[in-house]
Every structure is written in structure tokens, then in C-alpha cells.
Amino acid sequence: MPKVVDPEERRREVAEAVFRVARREGLEQASLRNVAAEAGLAIGSVRHYFDGQADIMIFAMRYFAQRAGERLKARAQRLKTPDPDAPPAEHVAALEALFAEVLPLDGERREEAEVWLTFVTSARTHPGLEPYATQMHENLRGLIVRLLQAADGLGLLRAGLDIEAEADRVHVLLDGLTMHAVLRPAALGPEELSAVLHRHVTEITDPAARR
Amino acid sequence: MPKVVDPEERRREVAEAVFRVARREGLEQASLRNVAAEAGLAIGSVRHYFDGQADIMIFAMRYFAQRAGERLKARAQRLKTPDPDAPPAEHVAALEALFAEVLPLDGERREEAEVWLTFVTSARTHPGLEPYATQMHENLRGLIVRLLQAADGLGLLRAGLDIEAEADRVHVLLDGLTMHAVLRPAALGPEELSAVLHRHVTEITDPAARR
DNA sequence: TCCTTTATAGCACGGTCATGCTACGTTGAT
DNA sequence: ATCAACGTAGCATGACCGTGCTATAAAGGA
Numbered sequence: 001m002p003k004v005v006d007p008e009e010r011r012r013e014v015a016e017a018v019f020r021v022a023r024r025e026g027l028e029q030a031s032l033r034n035v036a037a038e039a040g041l042a043i044g045s046v047r048h049y050f051d052g053q054a055d056i057m058i059f060a061m062r063y064f065a066q067r068a069g070e071r072l073k074a075r076a077q078r079l080k081t082p083d084p085d086a087p088p089a090e091h092v093a094a095l096e097a098l099f100a101e102v103l104p105l106d107g108e109r110r111e112e113a114e115v116w117l118t119f120v121t122s123a124r125t126h127p128g129l130e131p132y133a134t135q136m137h138e139n140l141r142g143l144i145v146r147l148l149q150a151a152d153g154l155g156l157l158r159a160g161l162d163i164e165a166e167a168d169r170v171h172v173l174l175d176g177l178t179m180h181a182v183l184r185p186a187a188l189g190p191e192e193l194s195a196v197l198h199r200h201v202t203e204i205t206d207p208a209a210r211r
Numbered sequence: 212m213p214k215v216v217d218p219e220e221r222r223r224e225v226a227e228a229v230f231r232v233a234r235r236e237g238l239e240q241a242s243l244r245n246v247a248a249e250a251g252l253a254i255g256s257v258r259h260y261f262d263g264q265a266d267i268m269i270f271a272m273r274y275f276a277q278r279a280g281e282r283l284k285a286r287a288q289r290l291k292t293p294d295p296d297a298p299p300a301e302h303v304a305a306l307e308a309l310f311a312e313v314l315p316l317d318g319e320r321r322e323e324a325e326v327w328l329t330f331v332t333s334a335r336t337h338p339g340l341e342p343y344a345t346q347m348h349e350n351l352r353g354l355i356v357r358l359l360q361a362a363d364g365l366g367l368l369r370a371g372l373d374i375e376a377e378a379d380r381v382h383v384l385l386d387g388l389t390m391h392a393v394l395r396p397a398a399l400g401p402e403e404l405s406a407v408l409h410r411h412v413t414e415i416t417d418p419a420a421r422r
Numbered sequence: 423t424c425c426t427t428t429a430t431a432g433c434a435c436g437g438t439c440a441t442g443c444t445a446c447g448t449t450g451a452t
Numbered sequence: 453a454t455c456a457a458c459g460t461a462g463c464a465t466g467a468c469c470g471t472g473c474t475a476t477a478a479a480g481g482a
């Protein structure tokens with residue numbers, strides 16, 4: 001055999017090329033030819049690792065969803081403060097920081113958000129991609145619910161809040177912020193994103209817990 | 212001449228065909244051929260009214276943005292209660308109803324929202340469409356600011372709110388709701404949309420104004 | 423050394439695309 | 453009745469697309 005290559009690694013490299021093309025020119029330009037050129041591979045080589053163009057798309061989105069899910073979990077783990085004796089204000093700050101993790105506040109996450117928006121909107125008319133859009137959606141929504149439940153358990157939230165309804169509101173707010181950051185970066189920069197999130201977290205938490 | 216036809220009307224019919232194709236199969240399928248077939252016209256006929264495919268796209272989005280802007284204005288006009296003696300609770304309800312006007316709560320607005328999302332996301336990688344995406348964005352944002360200022364003038368809002376920041380939050384919330392309604396209709400139906408909006412309006416308005 | 427396996431490369435085909443150009447009716451004014 | 457203007461239709465071209473298929477090169481076990 002030739003160079004001894006990890007096939008899965010190659011597929012991931014191709015997927016990264018898909019991401020770059022999709023960010024730069026849109027997913028509809030992620031043709032076999034364009035992707036191969038972007039990856040620096042011959043068209044025949046790419047086809048050695050995929051059944052066809054549809055296969056590339058599906059792999060790329062599955063890979064993206066899986067990676068995004070793992071990062072989400074890792075960040076949640078890292079920021080989870082298991083210290084029940086910390087002052088409530090710290091818990092509130094930790095909650096806000098966790099929500100902020102999914103916002104495109106730096107270049108890397110901004111790029112990730114561009115790919116995310118491209119994929120989830122394209123999934124509406126590409127049935128093969130839909131399962132992964134659903135998976136990402138439910139991953140985030142599940143995390144939000146768990147965080148709000150934990151916060152409520154610590155008495156951080158305003159009294160009488162409907163957790164499920166508030167989760168909807170936070171979810172919609174975070175995705176709306178991400179969408180605006182991607183589509184209108186001049187109008188909604190990192191500071192504005194953080195400001196809106198801060199305002200929202202402040203409003204759903206108990207004033208007594210913030211002191 | 213043959214049938215005596217209003218050219219502008221013809222262009223609008225073609226644009227409607229673009230909307231239908233974009234909703235059903237995505238904007239990337241809105242080729243000259245597909246659009247002509249959808250409009251029930253010969254490909255040569257369509258080309259008689261447009262310079263080319265790019266011209267069709269730009270006209271379609273401009274037409275969409277213009278129509279959406281007019282509907283927005285008309286709805287705002289219709290619902291604007293110029294009666295300063297009405298009880299505050301009615302004013303709050305009117306504010307919420309106005310925000311609800313932009314949400315895809317029925318089939319027609321749902322279809323409109325699908326086209327909207329397709330266009331604004333596509334505009335990111337189609338420079339010719341960007342001006343109209345900006346226009347729609349600023350139309351909505353401007354309306355929200357004016358409504359919040361009017362509400363604040365009537366003393367409906369909580370004390371100490373930053374109108375501009377709150378406008379960002381409402382804007383992001385409305386667009387996030389619309390996006391979720393389009394992409395995940397099963398998870399976020401009309402009732403959930405209304406519930407989230409109601410919760411939000413309740414939270415930014417003065418409790419005293421709601422009685 | 424040879425030969426099987428695997429990576430890489432690319433040709434050829436049929437299809438769709440946008441578009442330049444030509445041709446054909448149809449219509450209404452002269 | 454004639455003809456210029458305009459709507460309609462479609463052919464020809466060249467580009468890009470996905471994909472079936474074949475060919476070459478490299479590597480490691482026999």
C-alpha cells in the first residue's frame with residue numbers, strides 16, 4: 001500500500017474542507033470538485049473515501065454535530081462549579097458563563113457558528129442532514145434545561161418560573177444571538193452579545209441571589 | 212403585440228415562483244429552468260423580463276423585502292392605538308400583539324418566514340442580496356425601538372431599562388423564535404411562540420401597568 | 423523477489439446549468 | 453392590408469456537475 005493513512009482522519013480532513021467552502025461560498029458550492037481542491041486532494045482520492053457527494057455532506061454534518069456536542073459537554077463539565085458553599089452570586093455568574101460558551105464571542109466560535117447556521121438551515125431542504133440538526137438542537141436545549149433546573153435547585157431563580165418555558169426563551173435567545181452575530185456582525189458584536197445575555201440572566205435570577 | 216401584459220406584474224409572478232421553489236427545495240434549486248417551470252412559463256419568456264439568473268434572485272429578494280416592509284408598516288399602523296386614555300393594560304396588550312405580528316403564527320406567515328430565513332442566510336454568501344437583508348433587519352429593529360420608546364413614554368416599561376439594549380433583546384428573541392418555528396416546527400408551535408413572547412413582554416413591562 | 427492490497431489520479435459520459443442568438447406568432451396602429 | 457413592436461419559444465454552446473470505470477504507483481507480506 002502507499003503512504004499508510006488513517007481513513008477516518010482523511011474523512012475528517014475532507015469535512016474540514018467542506019466547512020471552509022461552506023463558510024466562504026455557501027454549502028451549495030461544496031461540490032466534489034471544489035471540496036477536493038480545497039482539501040488539496042485529487043477528485044479521485046476524495047472519492048476513495050466517500051460513496052459520493054451526498055455521503056460527503058452527511059459525514060461532514062455528522063462530524064460537525066458530534067464535535068460540537070463534545071465541545072459543549074466538555075465546556076459544561078469544565079465550568080460546572082460543584083461547590084455548594086460558594087456564594088450565590090458566583091453560581092449566577094457561572095450560569096451566565098455557561099450560556100456564554102455557546103455564543104460566538106471569538107473568532108473560532110464565530111467560524112463554528114457560521115458553519116452551524118449554514119448546516120441547520122440547509123437541513124430543512126436536505127432530508128439526509130435533518131437528524132443531525134435535530135441532535136444539535138436537542139443537545140443545547142437539554143443542557144439549558146439541566147442548567148436551569150440546577151440553578152432552581154440552588155434557589156437562584158426568580159420564584160414561580162416555569163423551567164420549560166424559560167428554557168425555550170433562553171434557547172431562542174441564544175440561537176437568535178448567534179444568528180444575528182453571524183448575519184449582522186457589524187450590528188451585534190461580542191460586547192452586545194454579552195450585554196444581552198447578561199441582561200437576560202439578571203432578569204431570570206432572584207435579586208437576592210445576586211448580592 | 213401579443214397578449215398585452217404588465218411587465219412588472221410578470222416579474223412579480225416569477226418572483227412568487229422563486230419563493231415557492233425556495234421554500235420547497237431551497238434557493239440553490241431556483242435555477243432559471245426550475246423557476247420558469249414553476250411559473251408555468253417557457254424559459255425564453257422568463258428571460259424576456261430579466262437580464263439573467265442573478266437578476267431574478269435580486270428582483271425576488273427586493274420584492275420580498277419591499278412587500279414585507281409594507282406589511283410590517285401596515286400592521287403597525289392598524290394596531291397602533293392612538294387612544295391615550297385607554298387603560299395601561301390595553302397598551303401592554305397592544306405592544307405584545309404588535310410583536311406577535313411578525314411571528315409565524317399562521318400558515319401564511321409561516322411560509323413567509325421560510326422564505327425570509329432562506330433569503331437572509333443566503334445573503335451572507337450572495338453579496339447582491341445583502342442590501343435587502345440589511346434593509347429588512349433595520350426595518351424590524353427600527354420598529355421595535357419606536358414601539359419600546361412609545362411604551363416607555365406611556366410609562367409601561369420597568370424603570371431603568373436601556374431601550375436600545377432591550378430592543379436588541381426583543382429583536383434577537385423575535386428572530387430566534389421565527390428561526391426555531393421554521394426549522395423545528397414540531398418543537399415550537401404557535402402556542403409556544405406566543406407563550407415565550409407573552410412571558411418576555413410581561414417581564415419588561417411595569418407590573419403596575421398590567422393591572 | 424513477487425504479488426496483493428491500498429492510495430492516488432484521471433478519463434469519459436450524461437445531465438443540468440446560464441446565456442447568446444435566432445425564429446415565430448400575435449397584436450394593434452397605420 | 454401591412455408592418456413594426458413585442459411576447460413567446462427554443463436551439464447551440466460552453467461550463468460545471470456527479471459518477472462509473474480504468475490506470476498507475478507505492479507498500480508490505482510472502
